[in-house]
Each structure stands twice: as structure tokens, then as C-alpha cells.
Amino acid sequence: MRRGEYCLIAPDVVLGRDVQVFHFVNLYGCEIGDGTRIGSYVEIQRGARVGRNCKVSSHSFVCEGVEIGDEVFVGHGVNFINDKYPRAANADGTLQTDSDWTPQRTTVGRGASIGTGATILGGVSVGAGATVGAGAVVTRDVPAGATVAGNPARIIRNDERGTMKD
């Protein structure tokens, strides 16, 4: 492993071979596959999995419940989500804890590319080889091979079907 400065890598992190971790990184309870690169200021939470030969670029956040396949590109400042109706406190005013909700699951298929600044809502599936445009807000599943963009994200190209869709 190559490891940058000011990094926090908790003892329970499972790192594959030849992982590169840059600076100011915060990893805990997650699993990172062989050959993957983790950029500066990246946080990856407990229970998240990142595959082999991925790039997770700086300032991105991968939360619990996210499973990223092999050879996936995650751009800069990408945020994943695992809670549909996040609230700070319960109805009685007490702070919510991990036991107050079950995280949604999100999957990103092999070879997909998540553009810089994208937001991926909880519970969606981004198919293998799909492309999420920069700044897109993904609220629904993205088919394998498709390209989506916008807020909310819409399919702008669909290589699997050979048609243009709006």
C-alpha cells in the first residue's frame, strides 16, 4: 500500500494489494479491492465496498450500503446517499442513531463512470459500463451502458438499445 499524509485508516478496513491512498483520507469499516486508488479528502464508511482497479477521486463520500464493482471511476466531489428521509432527530427530539434506520443499498456495476459532482440517491443501481454525467443527480436506476445527465438525471444516450431517449 502507498499511503499519503494525515490519513485515518481504521484497523477494521480491509485493503487489497497495491492500494494507493492519498492525503487527508478517512476510511473505516470498509473494503477496498486490489489496485484501487483513493483520492485526498475521501471518506468511505463502514460496510461500503469498493472493487478492484477503481479510482475514487478527491472530496468524494461513499456511505454504508454502497457496493462499487471493479474498474469503476468515481469523479471528484461525488456523494452517495443511503437514507431516503434523513432527519437529525426522532419525533421525541432525541438524536437519531444507527438503530433508527436501515441504510438503503446502492450498487455500481463494473466499469461504470460517475462524473464529478454527481449525487447518487440511495437504493439505485448504476449498471455496468454506464456513464453518469458531471453534476447529475441520479434518482432512478441507470441501465447498463447508458449515459445519464441533469437534475434529475435523464438518459441522454443508451448504447445498449441503440436509441436516444429523453
Added chain:
Amino acid sequence: MRRGEYCLIAPDVVLGRDVQVFHFVNLYGCEIGDGTRIGSYVEIQRGARVGRNCKVSSHSFVCEGVEIGDEVFVGHGVNFINDKYPRAANADGTLQTDSDWTPQRTTVGRGASIGTGATILGGVSVGAGATVGAGAVVTRDVPAGATVAGNPARIIRNDERGTMKD
């Protein structure tokens, strides 16, 4: 207080009881209420106030002029703004300083939820119990209880009035 690693908490920060501050945090001149959790890589500026039992999630930025009520959820990578026409320099080419503008005021009401990746422009009011969708760019006031989404953000549900609005 529970305090993470590599944190900068200036002596003029007013922290309530049982505040949790995670890693790589930068707080100065602000006020944080009892029981609130501040995520990693969060910056909160001089003059900002965060209420009790809030969660401010990682990579978010709370600027001068922002007042956040109790039990508010702020997602990951949320940015507040306090300047309508930001410029680096004055007409004479000198760098702008604090004395060259008055920050706009932004308020977030009790129990509101600001989704991950949202941008909140200066001078707006987000009402109590309102929900700002992930990735929304909020340019106008959000009524209490309403849900907004999109860029620019529009009301997609309005629980207070029981009507759908666009």
C-alpha cells in the same frame, strides 16, 4: 465533547454539551448547540450558529450569516452562501476584505432536512420541518413543511397546504 483527529477548533468557538466533532474539522467563531454532531471535513465560519441535536454531515460548509435551528439535518457536501455577487477583487484591483460586503442572512427552521449536495443561496429562509432534496439549488424561501428539489429548486410537495405546486 468527543473530538476527532486533525481538528481545528478555535478558542472562540462556543460548544454546547455533548457535542461530537469528527475528523479534519475547521471551526472558528461559531456556536454549536448541545448534542450536535459535526462530520469530517466540515468548516463552520465565524458568526454562524448551529442549534441543538443537529447533524452536519461530512464535507459541508456553513458560512457567516447562517443560523440553523434545533434538530436540523444537513447532508454531505452541502454549501451555504452569503454573498449575492461574489468577486475576488474590487474595481481598483485590490483584494476584497470583510469590510467590502455585508453577509446575507440565511435561516433554517427546526427539524428541517437539507439533502446531500444541496446549495443554499444567501438570504433565503428554509422553514421548520422542510425538506430540501439532494442536489437542489435553493434560490428562494422554502415554506415550513414543504419539499423542494431541482436546479433551481421548486416545491414538489407542500405538506402544510396539502397541495402540489410548481
Added chain:
Amino acid sequence: MRRGEYCLIAPDVVLGRDVQVFHFVNLYGCEIGDGTRIGSYVEIQRGARVGRNCKVSSHSFVCEGVEIGDEVFVGHGVNFINDKYPRAANADGTLQTDSDWTPQRTTVGRGASIGTGATILGGVSVGAGATVGAGAVVTRDVPAGATVAGNPARIIRNDERGTMKD
């Protein structure tokens, strides 16, 4: 130079006079002009250039291939891009390296203002004095003096031509 805490400034960085660098900053191989302020959690990559008397606000990312003129304001959480079709791996599954693509070039003209949370795609030119609205996703050139907003960004005011455009 004024330098904050937990900063990484590589020996190959060229810093002008009176540069201020805040906390948790990561600079390498870049050039920063006289009097410019670099906010906390900012990363500026090898080959990027930032002019004089600029402000680059916290959580922003300036990549290789970006040239920023004098007196430019870059808001918080702004991301530049230099790769149109980013992928983590080549067709044979090996991780992409610097030799697998040529970064696109992006220029920002003198006195421009890039709003908080904006995403600037690779290869675009933001003209002198232009304003990019908060949260905008800029996919095309922005004329000098124009204001753009939205995802994708459209011209909402064009001071050079004196007309409103959509």
C-alpha cells in the same frame, strides 16, 4: 506567505508574494499568483495555474489543464474537470495512468466569478468578468460578461450584448 495548519505544499509549487493558504490544503506542481487566497480543503493539481488576487474557496478542486486569470473568485466546493470520458481502467483492465489521456484545457478570464457548488466541464472557456451561478454545471463556453445558471448552465444575462437569452 501565510500558511495554515495541516497543509501539504509540494516543493515544486510556485507561489507568488503574499499568498495565503488556509488549512488542510493539498498543492502540487501548480502556480499561484501574488496575493491569492487558497481556502481550506482545496486541492490544486500539477500544471494548473491560478492568477493574482484570486480567491479559491474551501473544498474546491482545480485540476491539471486549468488556467485561472487574475482577480477570479472561485466559490466553495467548485470542481473543474479535464477528461471528457473518464474511466478507471483501459479495455484490458489495467488501471489508466497519466499517459492514457491528454487533459483538456479550461480557461477562466480575468475578474470572473464561479459560484459555489459549480461544476466546470473540461475544455470550456469562461470569459472575463463572467458569472457562473451557484450549482451551475457548465458544459459550454461562457461569453465575457455573461451570467449563466442551471444544469446544464444557460445564459440568463448577457451584459456584453445587452440582451436576455435563454
